[in-house]
Amino acid sequence: MAAAAGDQLPRIDFSGVAPSAPERWAAARAHVMAALRTYGCFEAQYPALTPELRAGLFGRAVRPVFALPADAKRRNSYGPGKPFHGYLGELPGLPAYESLAIVDGHKPGPVQAFADLVFFPDSGANHTAAFCESVHGVASRMAELEGVVRRMVMEGLLGVAAGEQEEGLPSSSMWHLFRMSEYGAPVAGAGEKEREVRYGSHQDTNSLSVICQDEVDGLEMQTRDGDWVLVHPEPESLVVMAGNALRAWSNGRVYAPFHRVSVGGEETRYSAMLFSVPGGESMVRAPEELVDEEDGHPRRRFRDYDYDEFVRFCVSEEGVRHQDKLKAFCGL
């Protein structure tokens, strides 16, 4: 795919893209691979996630859940051993940022359990039902898109269908985290135009991230040249990006872009994300096929690593000092 013009990411249209339409599929796959190698991300036109579903998610689920009292939101916890799986808020360095997360939030059961927990005790059944329906409508479609992109990556790099490859990235132990985030508007004086960074520059640790923005923009992607691209929310598009797990698994063929969130204006910003995460006991390890002379990747770039250990490193005193945390943790 040609380089994105000026202030835009590559855009890829997924309407009608399915394995049953092999030509369309192959053309989209070529665009996906080129975008992931160069930018590590793209904007996906994905009309299956309709503007109505998106409006329902933010209006009937995300806004109401953030309006709950703090102690209700804090019940969104998966235990002290899993600090990034649930509620985040009032964190040092992250002012006016809050988020809630559902493990396997693309499946109805976990969404229902989350809703029962946070809306308790006055969870008028209607409230909870609207929440569950709205989250499920969007998260399941984000998961579909994530599956399509992951399958394309498998085919594009290994020439095999997802599921046929046992090692690393596509293993059956891959799980998903659905996160909803709120970013408060700047508390600036009248006429203040400056944007404020709410979530600083970072690379995601997981494999693939699918991001759905509400109407207020804020997601900025950094190109390899260091330019920041503010991604305007479009009613039918989602941002797909690679994280460090996919970068490592692909032996550096896929780029993991730095990105951040900034806010301007007077409106609170909301977003929803679906992350695919390597799980279980498996180590992140590039398959042998990706460690060869081809593509200028003649040697292993990263030692095998345990995903959870890398996440702990990222937030450790040492980890926070490094910009390229993967390289610092396991670069060879």
Ligand SMILES: O=C(O)CCC(=O)C(=O)O
């Ligand atoms: O809210 C967004 O648009 C992106 C947030 C993000 O980068 C993250 O949670 O890792």
Ligand SMILES: [Fe+2]
């Ligand atoms: Fe991120």
